Amino acid sequence: ALRMAFDSPESLMRLCTDYCLRNLEGTLCYLLDNQTLRLHPDIFLPSEICDKLVNEYVELVKTDSIFEPQESFFTLFSDPRSTRLARIHLREQVVQDQDLEAIRKQDLVELYLTNCEKLTAKSLQTLVSFSHTLISLSLFGCCNIFYEEENPGGCEDDCLVNPTRQVLVKDFTFEGFSRLRFLNLGRLIDGVNVESLLRPLASLAALDLSGIQLSDVGFLTQWKDTLVSLVLYNMDLSEEHIQVIAQLHKLRHLDISRDHLSSYYKFKLTRRVLSLFVEHLGNLSSLDISGHTMLENCTIPSMEEKMGQTSIEPAKSSIAPFRGLKRPLQFLGLFETSLCRLTHIPAYKVSGDKNEEQVLNAIEAYTEHRPEITSRAINLLFDIARIERCSQLLRALQLVITALKCHKDDKNIQVTGSAALFYLTNSEYRMEQSVQLRRQVIQVVLNGMEAYQEVTVQRNCCLTLCNFSIPEELEFQYRRVNELLLSILNQSRQDESIQRIAVHLCNALVCQVDNDHKEAVGKMGFVMTMLKLIQKKLADKTCDQVMEFSWSALWNITDETPDNCEMFLNYSGMKLFLECLKEFPEKQELHRNMLGLLGNVAEVRELRPQLMTAQFIGVFSNLLESKADGIEVSYNACGVLSHIMFDGPEAWGICEPHREEVVKRMWAAIQSWDINSRRNINYRSFEPILRLLPQGISPVSQHWATWALYNLVSVYPDKYCPLLIKEGGIPLLKDMIKMASARQETKEMAR
Numbered sequence: 001a002l003r004m005a006f007d008s009p010e011s012l013m014r015l016c017t018d019y020c021l022r023n024l025e026g027t028l029c030y031l032l033d034n035q036t037l038r039l040h041p042d043i044f045l046p047s048e049i050c051d052k053l054v055n056e057y058v059e060l061v062k063t064d065s066i067f068e069p070q071e072s073f074f075t076l077f078s079d080p081r082s083t084r085l086a087r088i089h090l091r092e093q094v095v096q097d098q099d100l101e102a103i104r105k106q107d108l109v110e111l112y113l114t115n116c117e118k119l120t121a122k123s124l125q126t127l128v129s130f131s132h133t134l135i136s137l138s139l140f141g142c143c144n145i146f147y148e149e150e151n152p153g154g155c156e157d158d159c160l161v162n163p164t165r166q167v168l169v170k171d172f173t174f175e176g177f178s179r180l181r182f183l184n185l186g187r188l189i190d191g192v193n194v195e196s197l198l199r200p201l202a203s204l205a206a207l208d209l210s211g212i213q214l215s216d217v218g219f220l221t222q223w224k225d226t227l228v229s230l231v232l233y234n235m236d237l238s239e240e241h242i243q244v245i246a247q248l249h250k251l252r253h254l255d256i257s258r259d260h261l262s263s264y265y266k267f268k269l270t271r272r273v274l275s276l277f278v279e280h281l282g283n284l285s286s287l288d289i290s291g292h293t294m295l296e297n298c299t300i301p302s303m304e305e306k307m308g309q310t311s312i313e314p315a316k317s318s319i320a321p322f323r324g325l326k327r328p329l330q331f332l333g334l335f336e337t338s339l340c341r342l343t344h345i346p347a348y349k350v351s352g353d354k355n356e357e358q359v360l361n362a363i364e365a366y367t368e369h370r371p372e373i374t375s376r377a378i379n380l381l382f383d384i385a386r387i388e389r390c391s392q393l394l395r396a397l398q399l400v401i402t403a404l405k406c407h408k409d410d411k412n413i414q415v416t417g418s419a420a421l422f423y424l425t426n427s428e429y430r431m432e433q434s435v436q437l438r439r440q441v442i443q444v445v446l447n448g449m450e451a452y453q454e455v456t457v458q459r460n461c462c463l464t465l466c467n468f469s470i471p472e473e474l475e476f477q478y479r480r481v482n483e484l485l486l487s488i489l490n491q492s493r494q495d496e497s498i499q500r501i502a503v504h505l506c507n508a509l510v511c512q513v514d515n516d517h518k519e520a521v522g523k524m525g526f527v528m529t530m531l532k533l534i535q536k537k538l539a540d541k542t543c544d545q546v547m548e549f550s551w552s553a554l555w556n557i558t559d560e561t562p563d564n565c566e567m568f569l570n571y572s573g574m575k576l577f578l579e580c581l582k583e584f585p586e587k588q589e590l591h592r593n594m595l596g597l598l599g600n601v602a603e604v605r606e607l608r609p610q611l612m613t614a615q616f617i618g619v620f621s622n623l624l625e626s627k628a629d630g631i632e633v634s635y636n637a638c639g640v641l642s643h644i645m646f647d648g649p650e651a652w653g654i655c656e657p658h659r660e661e662v663v664k665r666m667w668a669a670i671q672s673w674d675i676n677s678r679r680n681i682n683y684r685s686f687e688p689i690l691r692l693l694p695q696g697i698s699p700v701s702q703h704w705a706t707w708a709l710y711n712l713v714s715v716y717p718d719k720y721c722p723l724l725i726k727e728g729g730i731p732l733l734k735d736m737i738k739m740a741s742a743r744q745e746t747k748e749m750a751r
Contacts, residue, residue, distance in 0.1 A: 009436070017049075017056045024070065037072050039082060047086035050077060054088045061094045063405045063443070065450050066480065074099040080106055090116060097122040104129035112184075114368075115141035121148035121169045131176045138184035140208070140369060146172070146192050168192070175200040186210035186231070186369060195219040206253075210234060210369065217244050228283075229253040233370070237267040246280040254281065257290035257333050259372050268295035274321035282326065288333025288365075290351060290373070299342060311344045318342035335362045335373065353377075356384050360392060363399045367406055374403055375412035378420055385423035393432050397424050397441065404444040411457075414448050418460035421445065425467040442468065442477060449484045455495050458488060462501040470508035471517075482509060482521050489529050503533065503546050507553035512684065518557050522564040530554050531571050538576065543584045551580075551593035558600040560685065565601045569610050581619065588628035592680065595623065595636030602643040603688040611644060614654045621662050624669040631673045632680050635708075638669055642701035646692055666700045670707055678715060686720075686727050693732045696741035703746045706736070710749045 010018075020027045028045075029037045045053075054077065060067040074095075077083045085103060087110035096118045108130045113119065119142050127137070139145055150167040168191050174180060180201055185194070186208050194214060198204070199222075206229035207220075213236055220227065227248050233255055235241070245254065254277065258265060269292040277284065300320050314325035319339055322329075325346055332347035334340035340352025351365050352358035362377040381396060390396050404417040425433070425441055441464070449461045465481070468474060474481050488494075488502045506526070510518055530550040537547040554573075558565045577594050584590055598620075601607055611617075623637035641662060644651070652659045683689075692698075692705035709729065712720040724730070733750045736742055742750075 017052050021053065021057055021060060037070055037076065039076050043082055045083050047084040050083045050085050051087050054085065058091055058094050062091060062408060063447060074102040078102050078105065092116060093118060100126045107133040109133055110136040112138040113142050114138060117143055119145045121146060124169060124172050133179065134177060135179050136182040137180060140184045140186040143189050146189060173197050173200050177201060181205040184208035188212050217241055220244055221247050224248050225250060227251060231255040234258050234262060236265055242273055242276065246276050249280060250283060251281045252283050253286040254284060255288040257288040258292060260291040260336055268293050270295045271298045271321055274298060278321055278324040285329055286331040287329055290333040290335035290337060292337055312346050312348065314346040316344045317346045318344040322346050353380050356391060360395055360399060363403060367403045371407045371410045371413050375416050378403060378416040382416060382420040385420055390424065393424065393429050397437060401440050401444050408447055408451055414452055414457050418448050418457055418464060422460055422464045425464060438473060439476060442474060446477060446480055446484060459498050462498060462505060465505055466501065471513050478517060479520065483524060486524055486526060486529050489533065500545050503549040507549050507556060510553060510557040515561050518561045519563055522557060522567060526557055527564055527567040528571055531573060531576060534576050538579055538583060541583060543587050543590055548589050548593060551590060551597060555593050555597040558597055562604045565604050565607055568601060569607060592629040592632040595633050599636045599639045602640040608644055608647060612653050614656050617654060618657060621657060621665055624665050629680060631677050634669050638666055638704050641666055642692060642704040645698035646695065646701045648697045663700050670704060675711055676715060677711060686723060686729060690727060690729055690732055693736050696739060699741060699743050702742055706746050706749045
């Protein structure tokens with residue numbers, strides 16, 4: 001069932017939402033005065049659609065770099081008569097005061113504002129507009145929402161220095177929010193009086209006070225008959241806190257966990273505290289005590305602990321106080337505590353660091369609001385994926401993708417997440433992953449590369465991309481991935497390993513793709529970037545993989561792409577070719593790549609005159625005798641000369657070497673090759689070879705072309721016979737056999 005869920009296509013609702021958001025002007029809206037988006041007057045959309053449009057918009061702004069945010073987007077939802085909103089989730093920099101102000105007439109039931117640091121006290125006033133309908137509200141991490149700008153009338157000493165000061169709003173309360181049941185004030189700034197803020201709320205069901213330090217929480221007892229969920233993550237607790245919590249007898253979810261690295265905590269958990277919770281909180285089904293140090297031993301003797309099958313029955317619990325539970329907990333948070341390693345834990349779901357299941361539960365539970373914990377959990381997953389085999393691969397991948405999307409700007413998560421992705425996408429897991437899932441991985445990897453110039457993230461992301469079939473699987477982000485790789489290669493200071501991987505990826509991306517792709521990448525500066533890398537390696541007198549891959553990439557990107565061939569010549573490519581030949585006379589692979597590229601240049605009639613110099617012709621003639629890489633270097637040199645000869649004697653604008661002399665050397669070279677040679681070359685089209693057949697001006701070019709075809713169709717018949725037929729090679733060969741000017745041995749081969 002899980003496999004099916006990941007494999008199923010996007011819902012029609014999702015596809016339509018996505019399409020409308022990317023094409024607002026062509027779908028729901030028109031442009032007023034060429035600048036302001038307005039909803040078409042005949043549109044009415046219910047909350048089921050509007051909520052999705054707003055929530056998806058926030059998601060796209062956060063995770064899709066190509067998506068353009070619209071300044072007036074929220075004004076489209078200003079009139080409840082045409083657009084209804086009910087449940088919206090807004091995050092981070094996407095939302096500002098004026099955006100909330102724009103939707104103030106809506107009857108919102110649920111409003112989640114997460115880490116919206118641009119919101120100020122103006123938005124507190126806007127919240128009052130929703131007070132009569134709001135049931136669920138989160139202000140988690142909205143650190144400026146209780147600040148307003150003050151312009152002091154009477155000039156105090158600092159008024160000249162700082163004319164607009166940020167002052168804390170002290171008088172706001174939730175007066176009038178009569179329906180509010182669920183409230184998250186996590187990471188509220190110091191100085192706000194939480195007690196008076198909350199006092200007007202008659203019947204709170206869920207309250208999150210994460211990261212707030214309160215020495216007195218006695219006021220919580222006013223909701224002892226209604227409160228079912230209480231989160232006090234990272235609050236420094238004391239005995240008084242515990243006594244108050246024990247009175248909240250309706251609690252089903254209690255979270256007193258902490259980040260054990262964040263600061264020094266005086267409070268230590270004891271057996272008595274846990275027993276108190278079990279005794280007084282009879283409805284408890286979820287408890288999180290992650291990160292706590294146990295002051296005393298809460299576990300039963302180890303001999304007894306190790307006995308029997310692993311059990312979640314409270315009676316067999318390895319944690320003594322939990323033997324008093326009426327039934328197993330649905331969730332127990334034990335991340336970064338010693339208790340998670342015990343045998344019998346009375347809970348269906350446990351977060352911890354003992355095994356894959358516990359680690360995945362931790363990532364799932366903490367991703368949204370606790371990146372500091374999540375990054376450590378992902379680090380544990382990284383170790384599991386690297387050393388063992390992941391048994392819940394799809395879940396692991398989905399959780400890491402979600403964490404990377406959710407915390408695009410958190411360096412720790414980007415480093416650990418991108419490293420985990422490398423191991424989770426490698427070939428042994430390939431079969432289990434759908435196209436959709438693999439595309440999501442590529443998206444978050446590219447987001448990471450875009451947001452971070454940091455070496456570790458860049459290396460992890462590049463390595464992860466190597467796990468995909470290139471170019472096929474990257475085709476849907478073709479332009480973006482090329483731009484990112486080229487920007488990495490154009491950085492002034494470069495990490496050797498990243499440079500090597502990035503050049504390898506660039507090379508793979510331009511291999512076996514359509515010419516319009518190659519032209520587009522050429523226009524991005526691909527040719528220039530590769531030549532700069534070659535120049536740098538030449539200056540260092542180094543012929544390594546980067547040098548060879550760069551020439552190979554140029555060979556690929558110039559294939560049947562005249563614009564890129566011309567760029568190669570314009571950016572002094574021939575000068576670099578000669579220098580590399582001179583500096584590295586023994587490097588066979590390098591020679592093959594360079595000659596392959598020059599073969600592409602020689603196929604372009606308008607560029608051939610630039611190859612017609614005594615120096616170049618001399619070099620190509622000498623390479624005819626090369627034994628480098630089997631016949632490849634000699635074959636490619638002969639190919640270059642065959643195209644030049646095809647232009648006829650009148651195009652031979654040099655005195656030395658003589659044309660006839662070069663022709664003789666070409667015949668000798670072709671006759672020396674083994675006709676059954678296995679090849680290190682890949683043809684997508686025979687067109688450049690076939691054009692050398694129907695002519696009488698250069699019999700040696702005709703012979704080279706016929707030899708090439710004969711060799712390829714006899715050594716690789718399955719691949720090349722269909723290509724020869726498809727491109728009309730058969731009639732051309734038949735006609736050539738009848739030509740008087742063709743040499744007898746050429747006709748034999750053609751036959």
